[in-house]
Every structure is written in structure tokens, then in C-alpha cells.
Amino acid sequence: MMPVQAPTTPQPTTPQPTWPRSAERIVATINRDPLTAPHAARNDALLAVVATALAIALALLVDDGRRPDALGWTLLLACNVPIAFRRRQPLLVLLAVVACVCPYHVLDNTHSAPTPATYIALYTVAVTGRPLRTVLVGAGVIGLSAGVMLTVSMHEALEVLRMSGWVVAVLFCGVDVRVYRKYVASIVERAERAERTREEEARRRVAEERLRIARDLHDLLAHSITLIGVQTSVAAHVLSADPERLDRETVAKALDDIAETCRSARGELRTTLEVLREHGPPDVRGPLPGLDGLTDLAEAARLAGARVEQTVRVRRAPPAVGAAAYRIVQEALTNAVRHAGPEPAVHVELDERQGALHLSVRDDGTGPASGGTPGFGLVGMRERARSVGGTLDAGPRTGGGFEVRAVLPLTTTGERAG
Structure with missing residues (x-):
């Protein structure tokens, strides 16, 4: 005999309350x-x-x-x-x-x-x-x-x-509703204005971040590619000057310099790209380059053929100011290697005076050719200086050559440049 199963009692469905929606409609009205x-x-x-x-x-x-x-x-x-x-x-x-x-x-x-x-x-x-x-x-x-x-x-x-009290009550109710509506309208207007302000602030932050990354990539790639180009030219010159008496040591050194420049550029590029992949706050960035990296910049310029003299008389600088000074010197050295002619003499000087960092990079070269297409180097340097509340001037020197001068305040950090 088959077992008889007890009939299952259907569970009653609880009707969803409709009063919240009705109340919302009344309030909206x-x-x-x-x-x-x-x-x-x-x-x-x-x-x-x-x-x-x-x-x-x-x-x-x-x-x-x-x-x-x-x-x-x-x-x-x-x-x-x-x-x-x-x-x-x-x-x-x-x-x-x-x-x-x-x-x-x-x-x-x-x-x-x-x-x-x-x-x-x-x-x-x-x-x-x-x-x-x-x-x-x-x-x-x-x-x-x-x-x-x-x-x-x-x-x-x-x-x-x-019965005139009812008339007064009706009029008072109308006035009260009118005042309440004006109050709600002012709240909505303030909320919309605040939302527009937040959107504008978000767009401004995005634009500033894109500009910062564009400056970083320009400084990094322009500097590295310029050095690689000069070092490649040295290697090519050695190979073609006297093929019978090949200076293997010079060629090997030039190729090692190229490899080192590539490794350094790859490391900086990875650091910059990691910023784009971060999911934290936009202000949380990796370590900024600073004044302690100026020696490496000078050495890289010497490998590219420039005769660099460096004088640094700065005790310490805020991270943003140090990063701005590093990028300005990097771009100035890149321009000197690219435009100043063969083996230019470049003098880099950083001095602390009256609460500001005074920076100067000057060379004795020929300077950029007239009529050439202007790049973004000088624009980027001026933006670097403005980002920390400083100023920058650049132009040909009276006795020949080119000079970049910047004044960066040490008392305010401004925007984190890097």
C-alpha cells in the first residue's frame, strides 16, 4: 500500500502595505x-x-x-x-x-x-x-x-x-503650505547646486590628474629617449669611424648606458602607471622624486656628453617642492643635451634664500634652432613651478647659451607635483 501524504497547506501571502506609496504621493502633492x-x-x-x-x-x-x-x-x-x-x-x-x-x-x-x-x-x-x-x-x-x-x-x-475662525484656519493653512513649499524648493535648489559643484570639482580633479600624468610622462620619456638617442649616436659613430680598429670597450659602455637608461625609464614608467591602477584616494601616490635624485640626473647627462657642474645648497625641501625642482632640472638637462650642441657645459645651482628655493640651470650651447616647432618642455616646467606656488623664467643668455631660472617657495607645499 502506498503511503498517503498529508496535503500541504499553502502559506498565506502577506500583502504588501500600500500606505507608504500613498503617503509619498500625498507628500509629493x-x-x-x-x-x-x-x-x-x-x-x-x-x-x-x-x-x-x-x-x-x-x-x-x-x-x-x-x-x-x-x-x-x-x-x-x-x-x-x-x-x-x-x-x-x-x-x-x-x-x-x-x-x-x-x-x-x-x-x-x-x-x-x-x-x-x-x-x-x-x-x-x-x-x-x-x-x-x-x-x-x-x-x-x-x-x-x-x-x-x-x-x-x-x-x-x-x-x-x-465661524470666522474656520476662515482664518483655512487661510493660515494655505500660507503655511506656501511657506513650506518655498522651503522645500530652496532645499532642492541648494542640493542641485551642491551636486553641480561636486561634479565640477570632480571634473577639475580629473583634469588636474590628467595634466599631472601628462607632465610626468613627458618628462620621463623626453629625458630617457634623448639620452638613448645620444648614446646610440655615440655607439654608431664608434662603429662607423674606423671599422678596422673597433673600440669594443667604448661600444660596450655605450650599450650598457643605453640598457641602464632603459631600465631606469622602465622603473619610473611603471611607478607612473601604477598610480593609474590605484583604487585608493587620488592623493595617495607613490614616493615622489626629490633633490636626492639630482646627482643621478647629472650623471645621466654626463653619459650623454654634457659637462655638468652641480651646486646644491638646500638643507631640505617639502616633497612637492623637491619633486617640482627634480622635474625642472630633468627637463632643463634634457633640453641642454638635445639643443645645446656637442659636449655643452651645464651648471646646475640650487640655493635656499629668504624662504625659497632658487634654481638655475644654464649652459653655453647654441640653444634651440630658430623656427623650430615648440614643444611642451617649457610649458611643463612653468606648470611645475606654478603647482607649488612658484615662478619660472627661461630664455637665451646674454653671453650665449640658455638659462632656466625658477623660484619655488619652501613655506607652502601647494599641489603635490610628481
């Missing part, structure tokens, strides 16, 4: 500007229909006056029609409602029936107008209502004054 709300005409027409139905129900069910006759029904229905246009001309709508309600009350019809239309018109005036206009309108409506009711009876006039 309150926050929305009534003059720019979507479907305003349709919503106002529906509101006019609802107000008319409520007015008819009050006229039939409430006994605070006589049942409206044909003229009374006409006036009662007519006072609800302007509600469909309440957003376009709030004050004119209120005047139209009052123009229909006053004769309706004078005829002693059911006095509660026009109340919904009157309150809607008053609320619209308060929520769309200035507070001073709202106060004047409220005082005028209360005074006019009391005067009209005096034509009916003193009791009705006193009843209007007693």
Missing part, C-alpha cells in the same frame, strides 16, 4: 508648486465636481436655512464652477464665488452648502499669493459675510463672526 503641477486643469475640474456634489448634499441634508429654490440652486451650482479655474486666476475665482454666494445667503438658502467652494477659493488665494494679500482678502471676506448676514438676521451675522 503638498511639495509640488500648484502653478506648475501636472494635470492641473483636470484635477481642478474634478475638484469642482466633488465640491458641487458636496454642496448639493449639504443643501439637501443640513437644515440651517430654507431649501434652495430654482434661483438658489442656480447660484449654488454657479459658485462651484469657478473652482475649475482656481489656479489660473485665484483672486478672480474668489470674487466670482463671493458674487454668487452673497445673493445665495441673502435669499436665506441653506447657508452651509456654499462653504466647500468658499474655503477652496480662500485656500487657493492663500497658497498662491503673498501673506499681506491673504490677510487683506481674509478680512474682506469676513467683513462682507457679516454684512450680508446682517440683512438676514443679527443671529446669522453673529454666527458668521463665530
Whole structure:
């Protein structure tokens, strides 16, 4: 016999509460500007229909006056029609409602029936107008209502004054909603402005980072490629000058220098590219080159044929200033090797005076050829100096040659250059 399995009872599904979405819609409706709300005409027409139905129900069910006759029904229905246009001309709508309600009350019809239309018109005036206009309108409506009711009876006039608190409450509610909407609109505007500011700041940081990396790559590749080119020329000259008496030692040294330059360039290039792959904060970068690397720059320039003299009289410098000085000297030596002619004499001097690092790189060469295409070297050096709050001048010397002069403040770090 097959075992009988007990039927499984389906688990009841818990309906998702719908009140949060309804509450969000109500809050959105309150926050929305009534003059720019979507479907305003349709919503106002529906509101006019609802107000008319409520007015008819009050006229039939409430006994605070006589049942409206044909003229009374006409006036009662007519006072609800302007509600469909309440957003376009709030004050004119209120005047139209009052123009229909006053004769309706004078005829002693059911006095509660026009109340919904009157309150809607008053609320619209308060929520769309200035507070001073709202106060004047409220005082005028209360005074006019009391005067009209005096034509009916003193009791009705006193009843209007007693019920004027509801008019004040409706006007106060409209003013409060208007102030709240303006407050929400100011918060939204500030949030949007803050978002735009954050986006602009992010774009600025990206542009600065791209410029920094472009400077690094330019300094690195221009310096390394220039040295490799000079060393290759030396090796080629040795090979072609006297093939019968080949100076193997000189060729080997030139090739070793090329290999060392390639290794150094590869290491610096790897460090630069690792910055692009970092997932941490953009300000977290690898160790910056500094003044302690100037000796290696001078030695590399000597291997390329330049006669470099170096004088450094700086005790210490902030990392950003040291990196900027390193890159400026690197680019100046590269330009000297490239443009100053064969075996130029280059003097590198760094001195600390009056809280600033004074840097000078001068040579006795011929300088760049006139009419050549300008590169990015001088532009990059000036950007390096500006990045730490300094200045840089470069140009031909009076007695011949070329000189680069920079003043880098040691008291401010500025932007991390490197």
C-alpha cells in the first residue's frame, strides 16, 4: 500500500502595505508648486465636481436655512464652477464665488452648502499669493459675510463672526503650505547646486590628474629617449669611424648606458602607471622624486656628453617642492643635451634664500634652432613651478647659451607635483 501524504497547506501571502506609496504621493502633492503641477486643469475640474456634489448634499441634508429654490440652486451650482479655474486666476475665482454666494445667503438658502467652494477659493488665494494679500482678502471676506448676514438676521451675522475662525484656519493653512513649499524648493535648489559643484570639482580633479600624468610622462620619456638617442649616436659613430680598429670597450659602455637608461625609464614608467591602477584616494601616490635624485640626473647627462657642474645648497625641501625642482632640472638637462650642441657645459645651482628655493640651470650651447616647432618642455616646467606656488623664467643668455631660472617657495607645499 502506498503511503498517503498529508496535503500541504499553502502559506498565506502577506500583502504588501500600500500606505507608504500613498503617503509619498500625498507628500509629493503638498511639495509640488500648484502653478506648475501636472494635470492641473483636470484635477481642478474634478475638484469642482466633488465640491458641487458636496454642496448639493449639504443643501439637501443640513437644515440651517430654507431649501434652495430654482434661483438658489442656480447660484449654488454657479459658485462651484469657478473652482475649475482656481489656479489660473485665484483672486478672480474668489470674487466670482463671493458674487454668487452673497445673493445665495441673502435669499436665506441653506447657508452651509456654499462653504466647500468658499474655503477652496480662500485656500487657493492663500497658497498662491503673498501673506499681506491673504490677510487683506481674509478680512474682506469676513467683513462682507457679516454684512450680508446682517440683512438676514443679527443671529446669522453673529454666527458668521463665530465661524470666522474656520476662515482664518483655512487661510493660515494655505500660507503655511506656501511657506513650506518655498522651503522645500530652496532645499532642492541648494542640493542641485551642491551636486553641480561636486561634479565640477570632480571634473577639475580629473583634469588636474590628467595634466599631472601628462607632465610626468613627458618628462620621463623626453629625458630617457634623448639620452638613448645620444648614446646610440655615440655607439654608431664608434662603429662607423674606423671599422678596422673597433673600440669594443667604448661600444660596450655605450650599450650598457643605453640598457641602464632603459631600465631606469622602465622603473619610473611603471611607478607612473601604477598610480593609474590605484583604487585608493587620488592623493595617495607613490614616493615622489626629490633633490636626492639630482646627482643621478647629472650623471645621466654626463653619459650623454654634457659637462655638468652641480651646486646644491638646500638643507631640505617639502616633497612637492623637491619633486617640482627634480622635474625642472630633468627637463632643463634634457633640453641642454638635445639643443645645446656637442659636449655643452651645464651648471646646475640650487640655493635656499629668504624662504625659497632658487634654481638655475644654464649652459653655453647654441640653444634651440630658430623656427623650430615648440614643444611642451617649457610649458611643463612653468606648470611645475606654478603647482607649488612658484615662478619660472627661461630664455637665451646674454653671453650665449640658455638659462632656466625658477623660484619655488619652501613655506607652502601647494599641489603635490610628481
